[in-house]
Amino acid sequence: MVFSTVITSSSYICLPKATRPITRRSIRCSAASVSSKFDLKTYWTTLIREIDQKLDEAITVQYPQQIYEAMRYSVLAKGAKRAPPVMCVAACELFGGHRLAAYPTACALEMVHAASLIHDDLPCMDDDPSRRGQPSNHTKFGVDMAILAGDALFPLGFRHIVSHTPTNLVPETQLLRVVAEIARAVGSTGMAAGQFLDLEGGPNGVDFVQEKKFGEMGQCSAVCGALLAGASDDEIERLRKYGRAVGILYQVVDDILEAKLETEEKEGENKKGKKSYVSIYGVEKAMEVAEELRAEAKKELDCLEKYGEKVLPLYSFVDYAADRGFSFK
Structure with a gap:
């Protein structure tokens, strides 16, 4: 149920253009190089x-102390890239929302992510006995x-949204939609369903x-930011498709990089047979899938060009999700 890179090195991966279609429709990206104009590393850090x-x-330590210490250990872990909250803030700012309006939901997303x-x-x-080293x-x-x-982290996230979001910046009706969106994403038809099928094993x-x-x-993070800013239903759906593609892209590239670091005998294997494009189809096919996902994500953003540089x-x-072009160290 993750949306974060597990590779801590500054390895760079260059994804080739797909040589054969992965989906039934052809996807063309009309602004593939636009992000080179934006300093993502400074913005993100x-x-x-x-x-x-x-x-x-x-998350201040209270009684019972050990639970709070365990909560803080994972939420405040060193090396966390904060991808869900950063995407939430970026989506909110895209549609003219104030960063202060997004922070409580951004923090809640990180709590849910850590949980x-x-x-x-x-x-x-x-x-897994370790996480981020x-x-x-x-x-x-x-x-x-x-x-x-x-x-404890799941309900704390919801409570944080309700109790800390400035009501003068975000109407209560929009907050209700944010809470419902997160609940949907983590529930029995969302991330829990994915974990269930992953445990079942098989191809x-x-x-x-x-x-x-x-x-x-990914899609929850992007949609929540759009909801906080009062985006239209059409814009929210575009951010949903965008976030979904980026969330999967992150993990596919993680799997590719991890497989390349492993020996040939262990390539693509996981302790409990976890499903990934690398483990099922191999690195080459996974790289094609990653390129398709990059194109899908940018295609949705192409329709938001009226917002100018805010989309950068x-x-x-x-x-970044595809190329890992810089390190956070």
């Missing part, structure tokens, strides 16, 4: 600092405390798993 500060303020990672890493799920939450605090920390359903486990967080952060986000 500035937001990371601001969001980190607000997350630190949002999903905590639960994904559990021995009964993906069984550090012990996973259950490795550090125990399985029982990790489950409680994840359980079938890779598209569903990728869309639900990774695309849901989202364009740049696509290219």
